Amino acid sequence: MVVQDRRSGGAVAGAVAVACGTGLTAGLLTTGCSPGGAAAGEQVVSGRTAVAAQDVRGSADALVRAGSARVRTAMETASGGTRVVIRGAGGYDFRTSSGQLRVVLPGPAGGHGGGHPPITEILAPGALFMKNRGAGVPADKWVRVDIATLADGNLVTGGVTDPLVAAELLRGAREVTYRGEQRLGGVPVRHYSGTTDIGAAAAVASERVQSVLRAAEKGFTTRAVPFDVYLDETGRLRRVRERFRFANGAPGGASVISTTELYSFGAKTAVRLPAAGDIYAGKIASAAS
Template sequence: MQQHRCGGGALAFCALTVAGVMAVTAGCSGGSGAGDASGRGERLRAEAAGAGGSAETLRRAADVLAAAGSAEMRTSMETSAGGTRVTIRGRGAYDFRRQLGRVTVVLPKDAAGEEGHRPITELLAPGALYMKNRGAGVPDEKWVRVDTTALEDGNLVTGGVTDPMAAAELLRSARDVTYVGETELAGVTVHHYRGTAHLGRAAGGASARSRGALAAAAKGFSADAVPFDAYLDEDGRLRKVRHRFSFASDGPAVEVVSTMLLYGFGVPVAVRLPAGGDIYTGLIQQGRTGEGGR
């Protein structure tokens, strides 16, 4: 299986990384309740008021999600390059303790010059991304496996979905954090933070399962700094996060905005990774914008 650089940037799978405008709303289910708002909510406000408190709160986000166990998710990825914009959406569930997830990714109608595309099923695992219905030339019953530690972006954008644990681990490197204030997201009170994550620092402080992919991303992105907006509920659980990534290229610069919504905490997540015989190892046909590829 061969990887290609898109004409607009260093992205491994062109069909999933053409440019786009995000169209995510906060209208999903709020999932489990906000918990003891009078207690934990006051703690978050107090931390925000103290020096460095907001950054410390965000650096714990990955650990809080692991304690919560699992969640349902909705995602949106918008990329923009050379005046072209496309949005990729996903929906699924993720187990933060095992760092395993299953998501269905829907490509926009015109992402490859076609009227419609079959949804792509993706399995997220430490160090690996599995995709079904990946593209032409792959038998329907077969999966494509990608080593995320070998990707230039560490699978932060390649699959059209940022791995949820990687998204939370990025916040361990939060700097220059501002507490924006309280707002409401799908009927749940959340605390809005804005700041900058740093890929290199995130890789150094990440859990063992996430470290390899984040280290690859730290080398592959044109900018180490990743601006973000994060929203935590009264229990300190990450409910929404938006990251803004930048790629350098020989052509127009590529900007990618990845947004993830989390809800339905504690939902059962069943993920069975494909056996070796179910993984396709041949060439893959994949399209650029106006070009063929493999």
């Protein structure tokens, strides 16, 4: 398990070696438009032109109004012909921009479990906390990672995309297509697809997420992020799938597909940050070790 110092620069490190080895790393793969306005040059195939874009860009606001939700995540990485999936589950409070999830790494052969024990992650404004992360860190201690040091803004670093950041990224949505209605978990939803621009999203994101997206703008091969979004009748995000691309120093680069599902809106989600004495202060292994 490796935490890299992003302040020295460099490409985002490869996920496959990490996920199939000791566990996660703090580098898993190691124009603007207003939230309600239409992006210049937008192409919408469906005839719901303005409404489609507004629905997608406003999903973050709908989540904040909802207050909280239960969360399921899946992060699929592909590099050099190898594909692994990291899964998480927990809860998130959109009013405080914080959540806690249990993250399960794939086994040695890329299966589910059987490798590193599950990691507990706390997502908080400006920080990622990880417990039971290996690399010589005592099992009862937390590792704190400053998100400002991460080249991807923690969109994929911890194996989980922060649900609020995933929604705020959609503020830069363009080329939005309405795909029709269907059901997710028995709930009627509207399906949209398109591409969002990280830089455009950062320009209009809420203050608490803006710095994260500005960091992410520098960490990917392209600022364009294809997505599929499913919104319920109140505009709340029920599922979002976003596809990221890295140079990664490998032929063809590396890709990450991050999927976040939200349900049980309003469920109580209490997130308690680790005490200072519970945070590991020792040396953490480097990517080369």
